[in-house]
Amino acid sequence: MAALALTRRVTAAVKNKCLSSSLPARRWLLSAAYTDSKVWEATEKDPQNLAVLASFMDRTYDRNLPVSSLTVSRFVDNISSREEVDQAEYYLYKFRHSPNCWYLRDWTVHSWIRQCLKYGAKEKALYTLKNKVQYGIFPDDFTFNLLIDSYVKEGDFKSAFSVVEEVMLQEAFDLPTTQILSLYTLGSYLQTATWDEERALGASLLICGLKQDNTIGLSAQLLGNALLGKVEILKGIHAVFKGMPLSWARGYLGRALTVMEKVASASGDVKLSKDTLDYMSDLLQQLSSTSDSDSSGEESGGEEDKKDTVDEDDLAEQAKLPEYAGRFKELSNQLEAQGKVDSSSFQGLVTALAQQNLAAAEKPDLEQYESRIQAWEAEKKQLIQREKEMREKAEQEKERRLAAKAAAQQA
16 A cells, blocks of 8 residues: 555654664663562462363353452462463453452462563463453563563563553553663664654653653653654544544654653753654655645655545644744754763663663662562462352352251141
């Protein structure tokens, strides 16, 4: 399709020119203390025979009765092999499609991810995360960090980016550790992302960048708005915000320029990285040239492809490209004159941030994690006690019924 070819051409041209001087990604981030599972495995476990548990759940579902969240939790906690990970995936799916679907416990989600990492089934963790609606896998920040870090350490930035995308969709960039890990992943993956991943990449950079009011955060905002602006120009605003926690207001390229204006007028040492400005420059040039091609009829088929998504307001936004390009040149010159262009690459800045700040950011996470485990343990004990009481009550009720039946037969 012509519009598809147009998108690919812009993507390839910009990537070939920009962000090529990034530092090579280092395959370490979180410390061994952060990723160590000793604290988790020291929690009180309830040993179970998984075959017996599976049989019980199958019988319960066959009778159209709900399985408790405790039963699913016990199954996940007692995984001891790669094969049992597959079995647990099936019962997570069954539970999600049962009347009790809303009660999958946070500790069960955490345990599921840990078990997948322990038994070499990261692809299962990622699959259930990407299909969260079908499996109910909505991790907390700490669990997200473990999964991202496991992929980064293997140099698998594509999978790490897939996890960051889920963090973005859940708007879970609250922890500084999650911000650093995510920015590191996004910077590492930026050069190799495919054209159809750029919307999620732009949204992740923008939302995560908003959490940091510094050179890295503002550079991320610039990149994010630029990538989303490219999607807006090529496919229309509806292609930008559909299924994303983004504003539906038009003008993402204009918002990228607003970031530049903010830096130009800011006091202090805040800057923008040179490679992000180069990326924006080349992006505007390529969009302008392809827009000229379309207007001359070279890509006439593209209009047919985009007619369902691009409306008059989108076309009006496209017409602003010359204005955006001119304003960009003015702001770039102004930033250069003010000494507010950082010669370091975006990835170099993020790498330095990780080296300087990540260790200190880990400490409050670990303290919060230990407190969370204690809260989970207390909640689990309450559920176990409630389960015990309900079973005793059911037994007593059964005995009363049998006694009544026996009395009736004697009478």
